[in-house]
Amino acid sequence: MxxxxxxxxxxxxxIFLLVLISIIGVFVIYSSSRYLPGNYFVRQIIFMLISLAVxxxxxxxxxxxxxxxxxxxxxxxxxxxxxxxxxxxxxxxxKSWIRLPLFQVQxxxxxxxxxxxxxxxxFASHKDRFVSRRRGLFGASLVLVPFILTAxxxxxxxxxxxxVILAAALYLAGLRTKTVVxxxxxxxxxxxxxxxxxxxxxxxxxITTLILPQKDPQGAGYHILQSKIAIGAGGMFGKGFQKxxxxxxxxxxxxxxxxxxxxxxxxxxxxxxxxVLLLYIVFISRLFSSVKKSRDRGGVYIIFMVAVMISFQFFxxxxxxxxxxxxxxxxxxxLSYGGSSLLTHYLAxxxxxxxxxxxxxxx
Amino acid sequence: MMKDKIYEDLSxxxxxxxxxxxxxxxxxxxxxxxxxxxQILDHKEYWQKAEAxxxxxxxxxxxxxxILDREGNILAENIASYKAxxxxxxxxxxxxxxxxxxxxxxxxxxxxxxxxxxxxxLSTYKPIVIKDNLTLREVSRLEARKxxxxxxxxxxxxxxxxxxxxxxxxxxGYLQELSPEELAIPEYKDRRMGDIxxxxxxxxxxxxxxxxxxxxxxxIVDSMGRIKGEKRRREPRAGNNIRLSLDFDIQSKAEELLExxxxxxxxxxxxxxxxxxxxxxxxxxxxxxINRFTPEEWMALVNNPANPLENRAIRGLYSPGSVFKVxxxxxxxxxxxIRPSSSFYCGGVVRIYDHPYNCWYxxxxxxxxxxxxxxxxxxIYFYQLGRRMNISDIARYAKNLxxxxxxxxxxxxxxxxxxxxxxxxxxxxxEPWYAGDTISVSIGQGILSVTPLQVAVHTAMVAxxxxxxxxxxxxxxxxxxxxxPNHTPSEKGTDFISQEHFESVIKGMWSxxxxxxxxxxxxxxxxxxxxxxxxxxxxxxxxxEKLDKxxxxxxTHSWFTGFAPREQxxxxxxxxxxYGGMGGTTAAPLARQIFTLFREKYD
Numbered sequence: 030m031x032x033x034x035x036x037x038x039x040x041x042x043x044i045f046l047l048v049l050i051s052i053i054g055v056f057v058i059y060s061s062s063r064y065l066p067g068n069y070f071v072r073q074i075i076f077m078l079i080s081l082a083v084x085x086x087x088x089x090x091x092x093x094x095x096x097x098x099x100x101x102x103x104x105x106x107x108x109x110x111x112x113x114x115x116x117x118x119x120x121x122x123x124k125s126w127i128r129l130p131l132f133q134v135q136x137x138x139x140x141x142x143x144x145x146x147x148x149x150x151x152f153a154s155h156k157d158r159f160v161s162r163r164r165g166l167f168g169a170s171l172v173l174v175p176f177i178l179t180a181x182x183x184x185x186x187x188x189x190x191x192x193v194i195l196a197a198a199l200y201l202a203g204l205r206t207k208t209v210v211x212x213x214x215x216x217x218x219x220x221x222x223x224x225x226x227x228x229x230x231x232x233x234x235x236i237t238t239l240i241l242p243q244k245d246p247q248g249a250g251y252h253i254l255q256s257k258i259a260i261g262a263g264g265m266f267g268k269g270f271q272k273x274x275x276x277x278x279x280x281x282x283x284x285x286x287x288x289x290x291x292x293x294x295x296x297x298x299x300x301x302x303x304x305v306l307l308l309y310i311v312f313i314s315r316l317f318s319s320v321k322k323s324r325d326r327g328g329v330y331i332i333f334m335v336a337v338m339i340s341f342q343f344f345x346x347x348x349x350x351x352x353x354x355x356x357x358x359x360x361x362x363x364l365s366y367g368g369s370s371l372l373t374h375y376l377a378x379x380x381x382x383x384x385x386x387x388x389x390x391x392x
Numbered sequence: 393m394m395k396d397k398i399y400e401d402l403s404x405x406x407x408x409x410x411x412x413x414x415x416x417x418x419x420x421x422x423x424x425x426x427x428x429x430x431q432i433l434d435h436k437e438y439w440q441k442a443e444a445x446x447x448x449x450x451x452x453x454x455x456x457x458x459i460l461d462r463e464g465n466i467l468a469e470n471i472a473s474y475k476a477x478x479x480x481x482x483x484x485x486x487x488x489x490x491x492x493x494x495x496x497x498x499x500x501x502x503x504x505x506x507x508x509x510x511x512x513x514l515s516t517y518k519p520i521v522i523k524d525n526l527t528l529r530e531v532s533r534l535e536a537r538k539x540x541x542x543x544x545x546x547x548x549x550x551x552x553x554x555x556x557x558x559x560x561x562x563x564x565g566y567l568q569e570l571s572p573e574e575l576a577i578p579e580y581k582d583r584r585m586g587d588i589x590x591x592x593x594x595x596x597x598x599x600x601x602x603x604x605x606x607x608x609x610x611x612i613v614d615s616m617g618r619i620k621g622e623k624r625r626r627e628p629r630a631g632n633n634i635r636l637s638l639d640f641d642i643q644s645k646a647e648e649l650l651e652x653x654x655x656x657x658x659x660x661x662x663x664x665x666x667x668x669x670x671x672x673x674x675x676x677x678x679x680x681x682i683n684r685f686t687p688e689e690w691m692a693l694v695n696n697p698a699n700p701l702e703n704r705a706i707r708g709l710y711s712p713g714s715v716f717k718v719x720x721x722x723x724x725x726x727x728x729x730i731r732p733s734s735s736f737y738c739g740g741v742v743r744i745y746d747h748p749y750n751c752w753y754x755x756x757x758x759x760x761x762x763x764x765x766x767x768x769x770x771x772i773y774f775y776q777l778g779r780r781m782n783i784s785d786i787a788r789y790a791k792n793l794x795x796x797x798x799x800x801x802x803x804x805x806x807x808x809x810x811x812x813x814x815x816x817x818x819x820x821x822x823e824p825w826y827a828g829d830t831i832s833v834s835i836g837q838g839i840l841s842v843t844p845l846q847v848a849v850h851t852a853m854v855a856x857x858x859x860x861x862x863x864x865x866x867x868x869x870x871x872x873x874x875x876x877p878n879h880t881p882s883e884k885g886t887d888f889i890s891q892e893h894f895e896s897v898i899k900g901m902w903s904x905x906x907x908x909x910x911x912x913x914x915x916x917x918x919x920x921x922x923x924x925x926x927x928x929x930x931x932x933x934x935x936x937e938k939l940d941k942x943x944x945x946x947x948t949h950s951w952f953t954g955f956a957p958r959e960q961x962x963x964x965x966x967x968x969x970x971y972g973g974m975g976g977t978t979a980a981p982l983a984r985q986i987f988t989l990f991r992e993k994y995d
Contacts, residue, residue, distance in 0.1 A: 158404065200412070201405050258445065261430045261438020274446045278614035295442075299431040303424065310420050317413035321406050329402055333409045340416050344423070351426055 038386035039088070040319070046312040047363060047378050051077050051371070053305065054289065054364035061276045061284035061292045062366070069285055069366050076368040080375035087379040091387065095380075096153065096327050099146035103171070106143045109136045110178040125182040135369035137179045137187045142376050144191055145334045147171055148198040153327035160202035169195060186358035190342060197337035198330060252282045253352045260294035260302075260351055267298030285366040287358060291350045305364075306347075313340045316378075319385055328384035335377040447623060448479065448611045450519060451584065454604030455550035457631035459564060459594060461638045462666075462867060466555060468564055468595070473551035474526040476534065477519035478508070479543045493544065496534060497523050519545050521586045542613075552588070557677045560643050562703035563636070563670050563803065563865060565593020566678035591681075592703070594636065594865055596804045604631030635867045637666030645989050646671035649982045654698060655969035656705045658848040659986055662961045665852070665861040667801070668990070670845070672708075674700040706799075706806040709841040710968060713926030714769045714910075714975065715951045716790075716836030718854060718897055721762060723789035724777045725893040732896040735761040738772035745827050749775050752927075766900025767909035769925060771835050778834025783825060786833060787811045794850035795842050801863040809842045837929060847953050848966035854901075855922070855955035855964060857894040898922050902958050905980075913980030914954055914965075916987045922961075923954020923983065925975030948972070952979035956987050963990050 055077070059070035095102075113127055113136065127134045151168045152160070172195040179188040204212075224233065259275035262268070273295035275281045281288055281295075293301050316336035323329045339362050346361040348354040360370045430438070459468035476497060494501040499522070507522055526534075526546070534546050552567050568591045574580050579600075583589065589603070590596040607628035612621045639659075646657035650673035659668035676693055693701055702708065724730045740756030742749050751757065751771040757764070765773035778786075790796055796811035810816070812833045814825035832838030845863060852861040901922035904911040911923040927948040950972025955961045965983045972978035 197412070201408050203404070203408070255445075257430060258438050258441045260427070261434050262442035263431055264435040264439065265432060274612075275442055278446050278612070278620060280442075280445050280614070294427070294431060299427060302427050302431065306420065306423065306427075310417070313416060314413065317409060317416070320409040321402075323402075326402060326405065329405050329409070333405075333412075336409075337412060344416075344419055347423060348426075351430055353426065 035088075035386050038389065040315075040382055040385050043312070043315055043319075043378065043382065044084075046308065046315065047375070048077075048081070050305075050308055050312065050363040053308075054361075054366070056270075057289055057292050057296075057364065058285045058366045060271045060273075060296060061281075061289065063271075064277075072368070073366050073371070076371050079368075080372045083372060084375045084379040084382075087376060088383050088386070090383075092331060092380060092383040093325075093327060095146055095383075096150045096331075099143065099150045103143040103147040106136060106140045107175055107178065110140065110175055114178060114182065125179070125184045125187070135187075135367075137175070137182070137184055138369040138373040139376075140175050140179070141187075141190060141194065141338060141373055142380070144172060144175065144194050145331060145338070145377070145380065148194065148334060149327050149330040152198050152202045152330055153325070155202055156326070158203050159205050159208075160199060165199060165202070165204075165208075168198060184358060186345075189345075189357065190338060190359070193341045194334050194338050197334050201330060201333055252288070252356050253349075255280045255282065256288050256291040256350045257352050259288075259291040263295040263298040263301075265298050266300050267294070267296045270296055272296060287346065287356075287360055287365060288350055289365050290347055290361050294350070309343055313343065316340075316381060319381055322385045322388050324388040328388075331384055332381050335381050339374065339377065446612050446614075448613045450477075450545065450547070450609045450611060452547075452607040452609060452626075452628045453549050454606045454628035455630045456552060456604060457602040458633040459602070460633060460635045461640045461643075462636065463640060464635070465640045467560060467636070467638070467640075468552060468554050470550040471553040473524060473549050474531050475521050475524035475547055475549040476526060476530075477521045477545045477547065479519050479545065489541075489543075492541065493522070496537065496541075497526075497530065499523060524549060525551065552679075554678050557679060558675045559647065560638060560671075561593075561675045561678050562672045562705070563593050563638060563643075563667075564678060565590055565595035566676075566681040567591060567595055568681055592701075592804060594634065594802065597802045598634050598866065601634060602631040605629040636865045637661065637664075637668065637867045638670075638865060639668040639993075641993060642986060642989060643669040643671060645669075646986060647673065647675070649985060650969075653969050653972065654704075655967070655972065656708065656844040657982065657986060658705055658844055658964070658966040659990070660848050660852055660861070660863055660964040660966075662852050662855045662861070662955055662964055665849075665863045666867065667863055667865050668963065669986070670703075670705045670865075672702070672704040674698050676700045703803065703805070704968075705844045706801060706803055708843060708968075709807060709809055710844070710949055710951075711838075711840060711928040712795075712836040712842045712847060713928030713949070713951055714771075714836055715847055715924050715926035715953050716833075716840070716842075717766060717769065717774050718901065718924050719790055719793055719795070719850065720774050720777050720781075720786070720834050721766060721897045721900070722793065722854070722889055722893055723786060724781060725762075725896065726789070726889045727781065727785060729777060729780045730762065732762055732892075735759050736765075736773050736776045738770050740772075742772050742775060744775060744779055744831055747828060749831060762896060763900040763903060766897065766924065767903040767907060769904070769910045774834045775831050778831045779827075781830070781834070783812050783814065783830045783833065786830070787813060790840075793853055795846050799843075799845050799849045799863050801845060802865050806845070807843055809846055810840060812839045836926060844966055844968045847951070847968075848964050851953045851955055851966060852964045854894065854897065855961035857891055858889050898958060901954065905954065910974075910976040911952060911954065911980045913976055914952060914983045914987065916956065916984055916991060919987055919991050920957035920959070921954055921984075921987055922956065922958050923952055923965075923980065925980055926951030926953075927973070927975045948974070950978035951975045952983045954983060954987075956991075962994070963987075965990075 055070050055073050058073050062069040113125070117126065125135050125137050127136060148168055148171070151164060151171065155164055172191050176188045176191045179191065255275060259273060259281050262275060268274070271277065273292060275295050276284045276292045281291055284292055293305055313336065316332065316339065320329055320332045320336070323332055342359050342362050345354055345357060345359045349357060349359070360367055362374050363371065455470040458466055461467055478493070490501055490504060494504050504522060508520060531546060534544060554564065567588045570580060570583055570585065570587045570589050574589070575583065575585060580589065590599045595602065605628060607626040609622055610624040611619050612623055614620055642659050646659065646669040650657060650671055653673060655673055657669060657671045660666065661668065681690060725732065737759050738751055738757035740751050740754045749771070752769070757768055757770045760770050760773055787796070790811050796809055798806050798808055812829065817823055817825050817839060829838055833840050849861055849863055853859065901924050902920065903909050905915050905921045905923045910925045914921050914923050927950055929948060948971070950969040951967070952975050953966040955964045965986045967979040967983045969978045969982070
């Protein structure tokens, strides 16, 4: 098979949706940060072009090769995570960034891709109805290492996504009801231990203010409250592009990153929200329906984990901005400002395309 | 190997993947419902919150109206000043912020905290004034750090200024911040917490005229409190000016004469009741009270035993002493107890109801008629009147001639005084009324107290031959308004007392001044002053104790009250000097200077 026929099998509709959502992101980033120094929307356009290029370059490498070498990719990224913990400096309160001459990179974002690949390797060779204990524990321990490294940065939000990816893989591999129950009990114990010893005060506060946002309007609940005000004030058709008082007058925190969806809610109203949500429904739905377009088990795992990862980030973010989830520091996939996050999602989609376009190929 | 991959059975994993996909769709549905609730159902509530977020209402103080004297001298005006206010909702880091501001403004942190606490209940985005009368240095220091402290607002604020300081301070009054209790009164329903209002004097009486209407500016601000624009604005409307009947020269002279004493000089227009002067001493400088933060000076004034804040002219209660003899004479004549020609014998002492009563003149005046009795202020003559009169009659005449009732002057806090009343004595002292009490009252002692203004009003009625006078300060406002009813003496009053009785008494008063009587010290050549002196023993026990403490050896208050000229009288002058000794020696000469000045100025 030639490169040409591979190109023919690329899912262009998925790329179109990906780029369309990113372009909407650029507009909203412009509206919510044009008065800030730093030209965020220009940078986002550059990130988008780079990510798009990387997406296509990445397609040339067969995903099976990526699975084969996934352990090395994983080790390199874990090494970087250890490195920034030891040598990194605090940026925005966490040690999750590598400072490069022109921009900063967040390696924990790219770690998601490594985890997807390495879990695909672990579970693809498994064909039973239920996953074996040995295999399950091996996969879990592979996730545990970057989870801990990321959680102590501290970036609990990203670390949580690692667990979501693991859960998706385990679910697909098959868990007995008994195992699920044991895992849930274990999770509750770990969560309460974490609450007592592990969580920092600000993280606890975020969770308590989720339940009582009015209790502390100037503190942690302030963000949620301002976000809800922005969304609610938008009404049916919104206040108009660049006209939202909550975002333009900076009442809304993290307007161009984590709370970008609140800006859409304020400036474009429920109509705008519905349109954007619909785009995500179509996009995520297409990811899930791509699962059956894989020719092998490894591909199924990859596409499924990517689909679950992107949907979870999407849901967590959107539920966060209307106050149904704690402020977790998870950006809206493709829409929020941020190069690392954008690149990660383009790479993830690239993996899906990679699997899909090679479904007829026999090597 | 190859075959294994192509025909691999993926149906289980695909089924599981599909389950997750379906549950995602359910979540989407739920998500849409959530946004529908927030954006459509609760839209109004959030919209209002967004508005409140971005808007900030800053009041713009209206300058108060000017207070002028009768000739247009400015007694109270406004000067530019700066005040600092703070918007509490803005500041998140309270402790650190307080440190910074208290340092910048040179304020005690606890004072600042207390003040902010006091106004906690104020609606969310309204500023709290934390310091006024900022110096230019403070203003520039704050302006320089504006970006750092956006919640701090520096505003120009017209500040009341009294160019003559202590001049007429009791009449003009002073301003202070509205108290929470006053805020509850309907009169101040348009005022806000932290507003400055008139607390005494005409500043209080004419508050609604002087105050004007504050403006406001509704500003659009960002989350840091930085101003991004103005949405609405209402310019303040300045208050109306008022013109007082006060005469700058006479009031100044009166204050000058009282300096170093404790006393009162009142000067009224006989016909209209217009107040030329109403000096009460000691006085105070109202400029010092305008600060919102009550300084130590304020407490010092409040606690000062000489009570400089008290307007003694309308609030000081004194025995009228011999001044009351004018009323006794009129009442006795009208009741036919005596005739103008009736005479009694004064031997220096007289026994009435088995009790000796002394005349102030120990050798005695001998046989003495009414005119002479007034001229020489003979006590025995008036004891004899008291013996023949009913206490309720005396009280009735006193009430008709200005005592025991509010005079109606346009100043707040006037006191009524006390007329002799057997029921009152029974109630308060639990004793019946003795005939001897009436004897004391007949020379203006005992159960009887009056304010100096009542004495002045009484004198004006005598001068008017019975026509009533209501003293007042307001002459008019600007913009052609007449704010106070016209003050021509009313036809009513005491016209039941015959004119000739008045003439008899006035003759006595005239001779007291012009024929070597007790009031001769008030004589002005060619001005026909008629007057009466009084020297009163100290009434209340508190006052007596105070005297002992301060070891003041003169134990009498010195009165003079009179009018001039005898025919077609124009002014009344009433003088009271506390602990001044004999009325003739202290009070009358002060009155003479006021009569002289008036004559020079208005004749």
